[in-house]
Structures are given as C-alpha cells and as structure tokens.
Amino acid sequence: MIRRALSIAGSAARGGAGIQADLKTFQELGVFGTTAVTAIVARNPRTGEGIFPQSIDAIEAQVYTVLRDIGADAIKTGMLFTEEIITKTAGWIKESSVKHVVVDPVMIGKIGSVLLKEDAIESMKKELLPLATIITPNMPEAAQLLGASELLTIEDLKLAAKELHGLGPAYVLVKGGRLDGPAVDVLYDGQQFYMFEAPRIDTIHTNGAGCTYSAAITAELAKGSTVPEAVEHAKKFITAAIRHSFGFKQGVGPTFHAAYGMYDETACKTWVEEK
Numbered sequence: 703m704i705r706r707a708l709s710i711a712g713s714a715a716r717g718g719a720g721i722q723a724d725l726k727t728f729q730e731l732g733v734f735g736t737t738a739v740t741a742i743v744a745r746n747p748r749t750g751e752g753i754f755p756q757s758i759d760a761i762e763a764q765v766y767t768v769l770r771d772i773g774a775d776a777i778k779t780g781m782l783f784t785e786e787i788i789t790k791t792a793g794w795i796k797e798s799s800v801k802h803v804v805v806d807p808v809m810i811g812k813i814g815s816v817l818l819k820e821d822a823i824e825s826m827k828k829e830l831l832p833l834a835t836i837i838t839p840n841m842p843e844a845a846q847l848l849g850a851s852e853l854l855t856i857e858d859l860k861l862a863a864k865e866l867h868g869l870g871p872a873y874v875l876v877k878g879g880r881l882d883g884p885a886v887d888v889l890y891d892g893q894q895f896y897m898f899e900a901p902r903i904d905t906i907h908t909n910g911a912g913c914t915y916s917a918a919i920t921a922e923l924a925k926g927s928t929v930p931e932a933v934e935h936a937k938k939f940i941t942a943a944i945r946h947s948f949g950f951k952q953g954v955g956p957t958f959h960a961a962y963g964m965y966d967e968t969a970c971k972t973w974v975e976e977k
C-alpha cells in the first residue's frame with residue numbers, strides 16, 4: 703500500500719513553507735500526504751494581521767477525519783502556535799499510536815513571524831518532544847528549547863543535541879544552517895553522532911527550508927527507512943531544493959521542492975562519530 707504522512711501544521715499561503723511545503727515534499731517522495739491546518743499565515747496589508755489560528759474543534763476534525771479514513775504511517779508537526787494546540791496534538795498523537803512522529807519545533811519564520819507563543823515552549827518540551835521519533839531544531843530553536851546562549855560551532859551543536867536528547871525524543875537532529883562554512887547537521891541517538899555535510903549555498907531564498915527538510919525525513923520514515931537513512935536522503939532533497947530556490951516578486955523566496963527529482967546532482971557526506 704502507498705505510505706501515508708499527516709502534517710499537523712500551519713498554512714503558508716506563499717506556498718514555500720508550512721503544510722504547502724510538506725505536501726509538495728511528500729508528493730515528490732512518493733508518499734500520500736494529508737493535513738490538519740493549525741493556523742493560516744498570510745499578512746493582510748490592510749489590517750496588518752498575519753496569523754489566523756484555527757479552533758481546536760476544526761483542528762481535531764481534520765486529525766480525526768484523516769486518521770479514520772486514510773490513516774498515517776508517520777505524523778509530522780510544524781507550526782502549533784499555542785499551548786492548547788500542543789497539548790491537544792500530543793493527545794491525538796498518543797491516541798493514534800502512529801509509528802513515526804517527526805516534531806519540527808517551529809518558533810520563528812524566516813520573515814520574522816512568531817509561529818509559537820513564548821508561553822507554549824514549556825508544553826512543547828514536556829508533552830510533545832518525548833513522543834518524537836526525531837526532533838529537528840535549527841540553531842536558534844535548539845538554544846531557545848535549552849534556555850542556552852547562541853550556538854556557534856559544531857561542538858555547540860553536539861552538546862545541544864545531547865542535552866535535547868535528555869528531554870525524551872529517540873533522535874535529535876540539530877541543523878547547522880547558520881554555521882560558518884559547510885552546512886553540517888548533527889544527529890544524536892543517545893549513543894553516537896551521525897554527521898551530515900553538504901556545501902553551503904549562497905542564497906537568501908530559504909523560506910520553508912526547515913519544513914521541507916523535516917517533511918522529507920517524515921516521508922522517508924513513512925516508507926520504512928531507518929532514521930539515519932531518512933536524514934541522509936532528506937539532506938540531499940533539501941540541498942537540491944535550496945540550490946534551485948528563487949526569489950519571485952519580493953521578500954525571501956521559497957526553496958524549490960521539485961528540484962531533487964529534476965536535477966540529479968546532489969551529494970551529502972555522512973560519517974559517524976563516537977561521543
């Protein structure tokens with residue numbers, strides 16, 4: 703049977719991030735994608751308003767409809783925005799007994815939108831992270847979750863991954879998108895570090911890169927890959943998507959989700975380090 707992935711996340715109207723990125727990525731990787739929209743993100747130039755959360759009833763209806771009629775081999779969470787949405791999502795995930803849970807602890811968008819309220823961080827740590835097969839923080843998110851100062855080096859990423867592992871997820875991937883030098887990501891399973899390195903691509907157009915990367919991991923897990931295999935494949939996918947990203951009319955442009963399938967030129971150097 704074709705494998706299925708459910709994204710519980712925000713709608714990014716511009717099409718590069720959020721559930722739009724997730725669906726495009728699932729499709730590219732041959733996985734049937736479904737969604738539960740937690741909030742709509744689109745700035746209204748007339749009112750200045752930019753985030754429209756959905757009611758708990760609306761989110762629950764989507765989750766139950768998907769799980770009842772389609773099912774899921776993996777669930778991914780993205781923008782959850784409030785403590786209440788986090789708590790409910792943790793409950794739905796537990797009820798679902800789905801095999802793989804990917805938690806992208808989305809906090810601030812590339813264009814500065816607040817995608818998780820500050821008072822929701824504690825419930826993210828307590829209720830959601832322990833349910834995860836893998837969590838995928840970037841450097842500022844890892845620091846924020848740990849109440850630590852800024853991460854700057856690969857050593858900082860490794861220390862953060864170890865500490866985050868103590869919060870309960872099976873695997874922690876701390877992404878080095880903001881390092882100097884190549885884009886090195888660190889995966890930790892409580893025993894050893896798996897390192898993934900790709901060349902740094904000089905572009906500002908990376909809107910939705912984190913969503914796309916974690917969606918690719920979700921798709922690969924849904925298809926039966928191990929976590930390190932899923933991350934390696936996803937790293938190639940996101941590197942191609944960033945390499946072929948573009949600015950459209952204005953602002954930070956999206957990555958190109960179809961690039962991996964269209965241009966076969968992506969490499970990722972992978973190695974294991976003992977702790």
Ligand code: PXL
Nearest residue numbers: 712714719720743781811910
């Ligand atoms: O890239 C983070 C992100 C996640 N989810 C939604 C977003 C964004 C950034 O724009 O809009 C809905």
